[in-house]
Amino acid sequence: MENFVVSARKYRPSTFDSVVGQHHITNTLKNAISSKHLAQAFLFCGPRGVGKTTCARILAKTINCQNITPEVEACNECESCRSFNSSSSFNIHELDAASNNSVEDIRNLVEQVRYAPQTGKYKIYIIDEVHMLSNQAFNAFLKTLEEPPSYAIFILATTERHKIIPTILSRCQIFDFNRIRIEDMVRHLGNIAQKESIQAEPDALHLISQKADGALRDALSIFDQMVTFSGSNVTYKATVENLHILDYDYYFRLTDDLLNQNLPGTLLLFDEILKNGFDAHNFLIGIGEHFRSLLVCKDPQTVQLLEVSDNIKAKYAEQSAKSSVSFLLSGLNLVSACDTNYKSSKNQRLHVELCLMKMAHLNAALSFAQNGAEPKKAKVAAPAPAPTASTGATSAPAAVVPSAGLQQPVPAGSIPSAELQQPPKPQQVTPDARVAPSAAPAPASSAPAAPSKPGLPPPKKLSKLPSLKDLQAQPAAQTIANTAEEAEEATYGAFVPVDQAKLKTVWHTILRRKKEENMMDYTLLNRQYQVSEQNEITLYLDNHVMMDQFSALRPALLSELKQQLGNRSIVLKAEVVEVQDERKLYTSADKFNYLAEKFPVIVDLKQRFGLDTDF
Structure with missing residues (x-):
C-alpha cells in the first residue's frame, strides 16, 4: 500500500509565488533578497495555518540558492536547493522551541552559530513556536540575536506575539501574516481538486473554507476528510452531513417563518434543530450572522462583505428584499441580548424560545408603531367643518384665526362687535358662559349658553388669542388687583421713611430667634446694615457664598420686616464688601x-x- 500524504504536505508551497494569501509578505522578502537588504533576524507572526513556517523555509532556501531566477525564486537545480529538497542541508537548521525551550538548548544553538558554513553563503536558523522559550532562554539568546556573525540569519515564528519579551521584538524585523480569505482558499482547494481529479461543488468548497476560519492548513485537512468520506465527488449535502454544520436552509426557513409571523413553525424548526444534535447557542449565533448577511445585501456597496458562493448569495438577495431594515436591526438587538444572557440562564432552551417569540411578532409591532402614529397626525391637521345656522340657511363665510402652528376656520359673527364695545360687568361673568353664533348678535346679559356645534373644538384649544370670556374677565381681575393694592396701602400706608429705632428693635428680635433656630442664618444677619432715604436696607456681606444664602432667605425676611414695621415701601438688598x-x-x-x-x-x-x- 502506498503511503498517503496529506494535502497540507503534498501541496505545500515551495516558491514565493505559490504562497496563498500573503502577497504583502512574499513581495517584501523578494525585494529584500534582490536588493541584498537582508535583516539579521526575522519574526513571523500570525494565526495557525497561514504559512509562517512555509515562508521561513522558502526564504532560507532562496537565500542559499546559487542560481536565483530573475523572478527571485530558487532554481531547484543547484546543490543547495537539492540538499534542501532532500532535507539534508547543513546550512538550514530547524528548532522546535516547544520541546527545546530551556537555557541549555539555546546555549547549544549559540555554540553552533560560531562555525561558518562549509558551502553556501548563510547559515539559517528557523525557530518555530518561539514564544514557548523560557525567560532565561530568551535572555541567553539576546546577545547572539543582537550581534550575530555576518553569515547567520535567524527566522523566528510564533502564533502568540504578546508572549515574546520586548527585548527580542526590538532586535527583529516583524512580519504579520493575515488570515487567509475565503475566496483564496476556495480557489486553492479547487486547483487541488482538479489535480487530484476530484469533482467538488463550489458550495461545498465555500463551506469547507468557512469552517477553516482563515487557516489554510485546516481547510486542507477538512478537504482530505471529505474526500475520504464521499470519494471523488464532494457535494454540499455530504459536507453538511459529515461536518455536522447547520445548513443555510435552516436559517432561510426560520427567517421566512419570522417574516410571516408563523410562531408555531418557528418553534417546531428550533425543536428539529435540537433533535438533530445541534447546540442552541451556536444556532443563536447563526441567526445573528444570517441577519447580518441580509442587512449587508441591502446596499450594493456592502454586498462584497458577503463571503458565500453565488448560489447562496442569490438566496440572500431574494430574502433581503422581503425583509425591512427595521425588522433586521430589531432582530439583531434581540439576538445580541439573548446571546449575552445565555450562559447565565437556568432554562437555556426557554431563553432562546422567548427570543424567537419576540422576533415572530416584530413585524406586527413595527406595523402598529407606524400605523398608530398616522391617525393622530391626520386628526390634528384636519380642519373642522363650518357650522350651519339652526334655521337651515346656508353656512356663513369662515374667518381664519391665526394661532401658534395651527389655522382653524371660525364662523364669522361668533364674536359680536356689540359685546366688545359694551363695558363688561364682573358679576355677569360665569364660568360656563358661551357665545351663540347667530345672524344678529344679542346683548350679553340676555344671551343664553348655547351648546357647541359638532366638530367645532373649543376656541381655547385652537388658538392662543383671548376669547370673549377672557376679555370680559380681564377688567374684573384688574379691579380685584386694584382693590388688593388699595387694601394694602390702607394697611401699611403710603411711602413713609423707615423708623430707625423700631427697625433696630425688630432686627434684634429676628437675630435672637435665628440664633435659636438656625445658627447659619444668625451668622448671616449679624452684621452691619444701612438704610437709605428710599427705604433701601442694604446688608453688607463678606463673600459671594453668603450672597447665595441671603438670596434664599430674602423673601421671608422682607415680608417679616414689612409686617413688623408696617411699611410696604421697604426694599431689602445685600452687597459683598471685601475686607x-x-x-x-x-x-x-x-x-x-x-x-x-x-x-x-x-x-x-x-x-x-x-x-x-x-x-
Missing part, C-alpha cells in the same frame, strides 16, 4: 479669634464639643 485684614496670624489662638470674629458659630461649636484651640 482687607492686615493682621498677621501666627499662633493657633490668633487664627481662632480671627475666624470667631467672622463666623461666631465657631464659638458655639467650641463650647458644645469641648474643642481646644491648640492644633
Whole structure:
C-alpha cells in the first residue's frame, strides 16, 4: 500500500509565488533578497495555518540558492536547493522551541552559530513556536540575536506575539501574516481538486473554507476528510452531513417563518434543530450572522462583505428584499441580548424560545408603531367643518384665526362687535358662559349658553388669542388687583421713611430667634446694615457664598420686616464688601479669634464639643 500524504504536505508551497494569501509578505522578502537588504533576524507572526513556517523555509532556501531566477525564486537545480529538497542541508537548521525551550538548548544553538558554513553563503536558523522559550532562554539568546556573525540569519515564528519579551521584538524585523480569505482558499482547494481529479461543488468548497476560519492548513485537512468520506465527488449535502454544520436552509426557513409571523413553525424548526444534535447557542449565533448577511445585501456597496458562493448569495438577495431594515436591526438587538444572557440562564432552551417569540411578532409591532402614529397626525391637521345656522340657511363665510402652528376656520359673527364695545360687568361673568353664533348678535346679559356645534373644538384649544370670556374677565381681575393694592396701602400706608429705632428693635428680635433656630442664618444677619432715604436696607456681606444664602432667605425676611414695621415701601438688598485684614496670624489662638470674629458659630461649636484651640 502506498503511503498517503496529506494535502497540507503534498501541496505545500515551495516558491514565493505559490504562497496563498500573503502577497504583502512574499513581495517584501523578494525585494529584500534582490536588493541584498537582508535583516539579521526575522519574526513571523500570525494565526495557525497561514504559512509562517512555509515562508521561513522558502526564504532560507532562496537565500542559499546559487542560481536565483530573475523572478527571485530558487532554481531547484543547484546543490543547495537539492540538499534542501532532500532535507539534508547543513546550512538550514530547524528548532522546535516547544520541546527545546530551556537555557541549555539555546546555549547549544549559540555554540553552533560560531562555525561558518562549509558551502553556501548563510547559515539559517528557523525557530518555530518561539514564544514557548523560557525567560532565561530568551535572555541567553539576546546577545547572539543582537550581534550575530555576518553569515547567520535567524527566522523566528510564533502564533502568540504578546508572549515574546520586548527585548527580542526590538532586535527583529516583524512580519504579520493575515488570515487567509475565503475566496483564496476556495480557489486553492479547487486547483487541488482538479489535480487530484476530484469533482467538488463550489458550495461545498465555500463551506469547507468557512469552517477553516482563515487557516489554510485546516481547510486542507477538512478537504482530505471529505474526500475520504464521499470519494471523488464532494457535494454540499455530504459536507453538511459529515461536518455536522447547520445548513443555510435552516436559517432561510426560520427567517421566512419570522417574516410571516408563523410562531408555531418557528418553534417546531428550533425543536428539529435540537433533535438533530445541534447546540442552541451556536444556532443563536447563526441567526445573528444570517441577519447580518441580509442587512449587508441591502446596499450594493456592502454586498462584497458577503463571503458565500453565488448560489447562496442569490438566496440572500431574494430574502433581503422581503425583509425591512427595521425588522433586521430589531432582530439583531434581540439576538445580541439573548446571546449575552445565555450562559447565565437556568432554562437555556426557554431563553432562546422567548427570543424567537419576540422576533415572530416584530413585524406586527413595527406595523402598529407606524400605523398608530398616522391617525393622530391626520386628526390634528384636519380642519373642522363650518357650522350651519339652526334655521337651515346656508353656512356663513369662515374667518381664519391665526394661532401658534395651527389655522382653524371660525364662523364669522361668533364674536359680536356689540359685546366688545359694551363695558363688561364682573358679576355677569360665569364660568360656563358661551357665545351663540347667530345672524344678529344679542346683548350679553340676555344671551343664553348655547351648546357647541359638532366638530367645532373649543376656541381655547385652537388658538392662543383671548376669547370673549377672557376679555370680559380681564377688567374684573384688574379691579380685584386694584382693590388688593388699595387694601394694602390702607394697611401699611403710603411711602413713609423707615423708623430707625423700631427697625433696630425688630432686627434684634429676628437675630435672637435665628440664633435659636438656625445658627447659619444668625451668622448671616449679624452684621452691619444701612438704610437709605428710599427705604433701601442694604446688608453688607463678606463673600459671594453668603450672597447665595441671603438670596434664599430674602423673601421671608422682607415680608417679616414689612409686617413688623408696617411699611410696604421697604426694599431689602445685600452687597459683598471685601475686607482687607492686615493682621498677621501666627499662633493657633490668633487664627481662632480671627475666624470667631467672622463666623461666631465657631464659638458655639467650641463650647458644645469641648474643642481646644491648640492644633
